[in-house]
Amino acid sequence: MKIGLALADYSWEGGAPRMAETLAALSRSADDAGFDTIGVADHVWQGPHLGGPEQPMLECFTTLATVAAHTRRIRVMPLVAGVHFRAPGLLAKTVTTLNVLSGGRADLGIGAGWYEEEALGLGIGFPPLGERFDRLEEAVRVCLSMWEGERGAEKPFDGPYHRLERPLNVPQNLARPRIVIGGGGEKRTLRLVARYADACNLYPGPELPGKLEVLRRHCEAEGRDYDSVEKTCIMPFTVADRASADELAETLRGLGELGVQRVIGILEGAGQLRQVDLIGERVLDAVADV
Secondary structure, eight states, X not given: OEEEEEEOOOOOTTOGGGHHHHHHHHHHHHHHHTOOEEEEOOOSSOOGGGTOTTSOOOOHHHHHHHHHHTOSSOXXXXXSEETTSSOHHHHHHHHHHHHHHTTSOBOEEEEOOOOHHHHHHTXXXXXXXXXXXXXXXXXXXXXXXXXXXXXXXXXXXXXXXXXXXXXXXSSOOSSOOOEEEEXXXXXXXXXXHHHHOSEEEBOOSTTHHHHHHHHHHHHHHHTOOGGGSBOEEEEEEOOOSHHHHHHHHHHHHHHHHTTOOEEEEEEOSSOHHHHHHXXXXXXXXXXXXX
């Protein structure tokens, strides 16, 4: 099993003057420990589950570029990019730039978005949910078009919301970014995973086996090999000591028995650097053979 980390809670000791230092330290520690991925939440305001908009929030792709600059091996990705924030051509170019400058280590996590309050607060368009799902599919198709061949497809792309006269992409990615579609919606999200994505991104819990079975059925309908879709989960990682780290390892092994291949842990609260070190020491090797 591969283990990644997600950065979303920036209530770090020392506040803004020490954020760059803290981010660099977290990135280097995760890289040295052998974590697989660092994902960054794509929001402009902090979510209500972490204290709301009065709490600190860093912009996603600037943060990812900083992580990439302080690491050598670990992969980086938005987790997940809200489709309403950027025109799909710009999103594809942004991910490509991150991919090139990181030595081919950047992937794309993408989803329909959910935080209407932040969008309204900063004047960002927030279409109805059905339209956001339509835009999600269109954005993935634009990215695949621009990531085709050595320069992009170049032939015009016509979608319901965007027309690209020439989907040119120079320089091209060093390695085509993996596409992870976030969410567990059974009618649209998992169908899009089966049609386009390299990986899903689900939550663990009693519903997980059923979600995976729905994904299997969508793969069958799309003519897709179910085993070709990486099964990924995201969940909070909160460890305080060796005992809680060992409990986390047991939880992850249980997810592995269900077929989960990668788990990305959300770091929360104080002492995140210590948590990274503990998980690196007690968990990574314990689940490596899952």
